[in-house]
Amino acid sequence: xxxxxxxxxxxxxxxxxxxxxxxxxxxxxxxxxxxxxxxxxxxxxxxxxxxxxxxxxxxxxxxxxxxxxxxxxxxxxxxxxxxxxxxxxxxxxxxxxxxxxxxxxxxxxxxxxxxxxxxxxxxxxxxxxxxxxxxxxxxxxxxxxxxxxxxxxxxxxxxxxxxxxxxxxxxxxxxxxxxxxxxxxxxxxxxxxxxxxxxxxxxxxxxxxxxxxxxxxxxxxxxxxxxxxxxxxxxxxxxxxxxxxxxxxxxxxxxxxxxxxxxxxxxxxxxxxxxxxxxxxxxxxxxxxxxxxxxxxxxxxxxxxxxxxxxxxxxxxxxxxxxxxxxxxxxxxxxxxxxxxxxxxxxxxxxxxxxxxxxxxxxxxxxxxxxxxxxxxxxxxxxxxxxxxxxxxxxxxxxxxxxxxxxxxxxxxxxxxxxxxxxxxxxxxxxxxxxxxxxxxxxxxxxxxxxxxxxxxxxxxxxxxxxxxxxxxxxxxxxxxxxxxxxxxxxxxxxxxxxxxxxxxxxxxxxxxxxxxxxxxxxxxxxxxxxxxxxxxxxxxxxxxxxx
Amino acid sequence: xxxxxxxxxxxxxxxxxxxxxxxxxxxxxxxxxxxxxxxxxxxxxxxxxxxxxxxxxxxxxxxxxxxxxxxxxxxxxxxxxxxxxxxxxxxxxxxxxxxxxxxxxxxxxxxxxxxxxxxxxxxxxxxxxxxxxxxxxxxxxxxxxxxxxxxxxxxxxxxxxxxxxxxxxxxxxxxxxxxxxxxxxxxxxxxxxxxxxxxxxxxxxxxxxxxxxxxxxxxxxxxxxxxxxxxxxxxxxxxxxxxxxxxxxxxxxxxxxxxxxxxxxxxxxxxxxxxxxxxxxxxxxxxxxxxxxxxxxxxxxxxxxxxxxxxxxxxxxxxxxxxxxxxxxxxxxxxxxxxxxxx
Numbered sequence: 087x088x089x090x091x092x093x094x095x096x097x098x099x100x101x102x103x104x105x106x107x108x109x110x111x112x113x114x115x116x117x118x119x120x121x122x123x124x125x126x127x128x129x130x131x132x133x134x135x136x137x138x139x140x141x142x143x144x145x146x147x148x149x150x151x152x153x154x155x156x157x158x159x160x161x162x163x164x165x166x167x168x169x170x171x172x173x174x175x176x177x178x179x180x181x182x183x184x185x186x187x188x189x190x191x192x193x194x195x196x197x198x199x200x201x202x203x204x205x206x207x208x209x210x211x212x213x214x215x216x217x218x219x220x221x222x223x224x225x226x227x228x229x230x231x232x233x234x235x236x237x238x239x240x241x242x243x244x245x246x247x248x249x250x251x252x253x254x255x256x257x258x259x260x261x262x263x264x265x266x267x268x269x270x271x272x273x274x275x276x277x278x279x280x281x282x283x284x285x286x287x288x289x290x291x292x293x294x295x296x297x298x299x300x301x302x303x304x305x306x307x308x309x310x311x312x313x314x315x316x317x318x319x320x321x322x323x324x325x326x327x328x329x330x331x332x333x334x335x336x337x338x339x340x341x342x343x344x345x346x347x348x349x350x351x352x353x354x355x356x357x358x359x360x361x362x363x364x365x366x367x368x369x370x371x372x373x374x375x376x377x378x379x380x381x382x383x384x385x386x387x388x389x390x391x392x393x394x395x396x397x398x399x400x401x402x403x404x405x406x407x408x409x410x411x412x413x414x415x416x417x418x419x420x421x422x423x424x425x426x427x428x429x430x431x432x433x434x435x436x437x438x439x440x441x442x443x444x445x446x447x448x449x450x451x452x453x454x455x456x457x458x459x460x461x462x463x464x465x466x467x468x469x470x471x472x473x474x475x476x477x478x479x480x481x482x483x484x485x486x487x488x489x490x491x492x493x494x495x496x497x498x499x500x501x502x503x504x505x506x507x508x509x510x511x512x513x514x515x516x517x518x519x520x521x522x523x524x525x526x527x528x529x530x531x532x533x534x535x536x537x538x539x540x541x542x543x544x545x546x547x548x549x550x551x552x553x554x555x556x557x558x559x560x561x562x563x564x565x566x567x568x569x570x571x572x573x574x575x576x577x578x579x580x581x582x583x584x585x586x587x588x589x590x591x592x593x594x595x596x597x598x599x600x601x602x603x604x605x606x607x608x609x610x611x612x613x614x615x616x617x618x619x620x621x622x623x624x625x626x627x628x629x630x631x632x633x634x
Numbered sequence: 635x636x637x638x639x640x641x642x643x644x645x646x647x648x649x650x651x652x653x654x655x656x657x658x659x660x661x662x663x664x665x666x667x668x669x670x671x672x673x674x675x676x677x678x679x680x681x682x683x684x685x686x687x688x689x690x691x692x693x694x695x696x697x698x699x700x701x702x703x704x705x706x707x708x709x710x711x712x713x714x715x716x717x718x719x720x721x722x723x724x725x726x727x728x729x730x731x732x733x734x735x736x737x738x739x740x741x742x743x744x745x746x747x748x749x750x751x752x753x754x755x756x757x758x759x760x761x762x763x764x765x766x767x768x769x770x771x772x773x774x775x776x777x778x779x780x781x782x783x784x785x786x787x788x789x790x791x792x793x794x795x796x797x798x799x800x801x802x803x804x805x806x807x808x809x810x811x812x813x814x815x816x817x818x819x820x821x822x823x824x825x826x827x828x829x830x831x832x833x834x835x836x837x838x839x840x841x842x843x844x845x846x847x848x849x850x851x852x853x854x855x856x857x858x859x860x861x862x863x864x865x866x867x868x869x870x871x872x873x874x875x876x877x878x879x880x881x882x883x884x885x886x887x888x889x890x891x892x893x894x895x896x897x898x899x900x901x902x903x904x905x906x907x908x909x910x911x912x913x914x915x916x917x918x919x920x921x922x923x924x925x926x927x928x929x930x931x932x933x934x935x936x937x938x939x940x941x942x943x944x945x946x947x948x949x950x951x952x953x954x955x956x957x958x959x960x961x962x963x964x965x966x967x968x969x970x971x972x973x974x975x976x977x
Contacts (some may be wrong), residue, residue, distance in 0.1 A: 212849045529717065532711045533713070536711055
């Protein structure tokens, strides 16, 4: 599964750090000042390494596909199956994105902007699906309704899993909005609804678009849910062809095609992002906007939140609970579950550590040096964005088999796969966190007599550290949920929770699979709870303190 | 405290020259204002003095020691240059005391912090967080933070521009007092003429990347070096004129004394007067004129007048504006000398 990667999610995390938002906005004239310096070599060298790590699988996949010869490539590309595969994948991705935008924006509007009864509780509940891996949700629905699946089933399950990717950035953006714009709109004669649609929604558009992009990419690269729900999109077909055929060229070609699709989607989103920066003139703290009274609509609003949360969280939980009870009566192998849990924690921690270590130089360069080189490095590191887990796994299989036979199906390859996949999430978090610490502050610290190292210790790390830590937690979470790369690259004999779950659903042993799903859910819920708690408790405060 | 000398400093970003040979001397203990329109390079100059940007040519000396020259730069932390940025830029994760004490060695912190906070009028605020302070308070803390380590030089980058007018005036005065109390040499960058003239001991007008004129506020105001400076540093009445001799010129207001003009008699040009140099009297005294409009400011008024022959309109500043009405007839006389600029 692909990562909760995004600039936008990343941006929210550090917003957690409360008073950080006092950091003054960069003035329009400052890019010149901070922009054109070249990053120092101590940053460039490791950033270059990170970029290389991110790009190599992609390049090698293309090489491997090309080795099949032009004729083969063309043959694979033009067959009817491929065309319908592209259409099915795009249709699913589009449908899920639309549903997620509707769910995410409506819930964010209700929770952040209205006097929704119990809005603090809803604020926590609606992001819980983040902790439900899509294949666990698919498994839960499937275990209750064995005929469930196909396009509609996949759309439902994936939407319910993914809408927090829209909700979180939009909610953060809504909380950040300067109420003055809306007041101006109201004073110009626009009603509440028109103001919301024409001013508020426009202001959160970049956040919503970023979230939507995440969803679209997530769906394109999702493997577990579609595989369980038997909907033939790219990832499932690639996996099948990897497993079942001797000739791996078609898999490589399809992998490349999938990458091209994801790149196109990302490019399209970038184009629609718009040029408007949201400017605030001068200083003064932005005021906090009082929440809108819902009046009689409150019932409907609560019902809507309730419906979404119960479908996204309660249904899977109920199904798991049922099978757990069934399974325990059939005998539960606690030792086996705990071994799998242990190895999941271990590889995920390694993956997160490597990803964040690689991301640090890239993120710092991206935040501080907006030159061409910096952009190039950042884009390279974002390659993982366009690389579904299954594609990275496939490429690393090719690479390891040919050049590093001894570590094929050993731990380093799996950790490397995690690093490639989750580098974007880590870079986004680092970048956003470093941006919380404007260069101005460091300059002041220098002028007060601190050495560069002293500035790092006393200003940069305290300001950016919490965001980086939150980013690391996020990567850890996504590593634990990762299925396709783990499935293909795990060391022989090692089972993680995800692969155990997969193995058991394969044979429709729902009761035996349930404990793994439950532990996975529990493990994934911890960092999510941490993140949402931090986010929820400080979102209000942090958005308020304006620049002097 | 120390003297700042900027000698021939030039700086380009890419192919865009921002500073072209800036020369500026700020005597020990003085407060200098660098005055210029947006984008004239003020901030770049400050950043070079502070050590955050390098210079392409020329040098910066603090206390006779070269701190910036092409290819050699003393790092900011070794310059003893305090900064008060536009937005204050307080460290959001530190309390007021933490901010003020940031540049101090640990053992001196507690006493010095209290002392500095008293100096800027924020005694008792030590434990507050920056987010809880108003804009003016944040700037006071930023000033205290910059002054605390006893810097050789303090740089203030439009520190008042984000504040409202009333607050600005009082803070400006407090800053002057604090700077004098610590005998700090200071450079204030601003685009606000009033701010520069009222706050600084020395004002340097920066235009198109070089210093057009530097001098005391009074000199700058009454004897600007060229028309650009004249109109930039205050309201000006411009009149076509012909030079009569070395210290008089003829214009619509008659023959006026001018500051020594180094042109031959007969030269054409412009004379510049300040509105307060035009005195209003009864119609039979001086050049007859008719009141066109009056803008009342409380302490004084700006009166737009058309000369009786209809040729020119001028602006006069007067304390008796409230007694005047549109179409009143008055007589205009001129006090003091005008500046003459040949065209």
